[in-house]
Amino acid sequence: xxxxxxxxxxxxxxxxxxxxxxxxxxxxxxxxxxxxxxxxxxxxxxxxxxxxxxxxxxxxxxxxxxxxxxxxxxxxxxxxxxxxxxxxxxxxxxxxxxxxxxxxxxxxxxxxxxxxxxxxxxxxxxxxxxxxxxxxxxxxxxxxxxx
Numbered sequence: 001x002x003x004x005x006x007x008x009x010x011x012x013x014x015x016x017x018x019x020x021x022x023x024x025x026x027x028x029x030x031x032x033x034x035x036x037x038x039x040x041x042x043x044x045x046x047x048x049x050x051x052x053x054x055x056x057x058x059x060x061x062x063x064x065x066x067x068x069x070x071x072x073x074x075x076x077x078x079x080x081x082x083x084x085x086x087x088x089x090x091x092x093x094x095x096x097x098x099x100x101x102x103x104x105x106x107x108x109x110x111x112x113x114x115x116x117x118x119x120x121x122x123x124x125x126x127x128x129x130x131x132x133x134x135x136x137x138x139x140x141x142x143x144x145x146x147x
Contacts, residue, residue, distance in 0.1 A: 016141070017080040023087065023137030027077035030090070030130040035070025037123070038063045052116030069093070087138050094131035098124040 041048060042063030045056040052059075073090055076082050101124035104110045105117060112120065 019141050020081045020137075023082055023134065023141050024077050024079075026130060026133040026137050027073055027082060027087070027090065030094070030134070031070045031074035031077055033070075033126065033130075034066050034073060038066025038068075038070055042067055052119060053113035054110060054116055058110075081141070084138060084142060087134060091131045091134050091138070094127050094134070098128035098131070101127070 040063070041059045045059040045063065048054075049056045049059050076086050076090065101120050105112075105120050110116070110120070
């Protein structure tokens with residue numbers, strides 16, 4: 001590679017990294033909130049279960065999943081330019097989680113108390129918001145107006 005080609009490659013990589021900053025921020029926020037929530041469910045399953053009227057085993061399982069998922073999203077967010085494919089997987093998983101959360105209430109798959117009935121769709125809205133912010137960041141990065 002010539003000096004000119006090397007310099008051009010560095011400028012392109014730097015531009016990509018700058019364009020990826022909003023996406024990395026949205027992925028990082030998702031990782032922190034999801035991982036933190038997972039740790040609370042995992043290690044505070046008793047009190048949280050009492051608060052929401054959900055079983056501790058159920059919450060520990062969700063907590064373990066969310067903790068691992070949060071770590072994986074954090075790894076993705078740590079990349080200078082996150083993989084578009086991996087980002088799409090995160091977006092789709094977030095949308096699925098949001099829909100499944102509301103469906104769990106609507107179809108009686110879970111039967112929390114009033115606090116749990118309020119908490120479940122609220123967290124679904126937050127997760128869906130992360131998905132839409134990540135879609136926006138990915139579109140800016142890839143230069144597309146549709147996804």
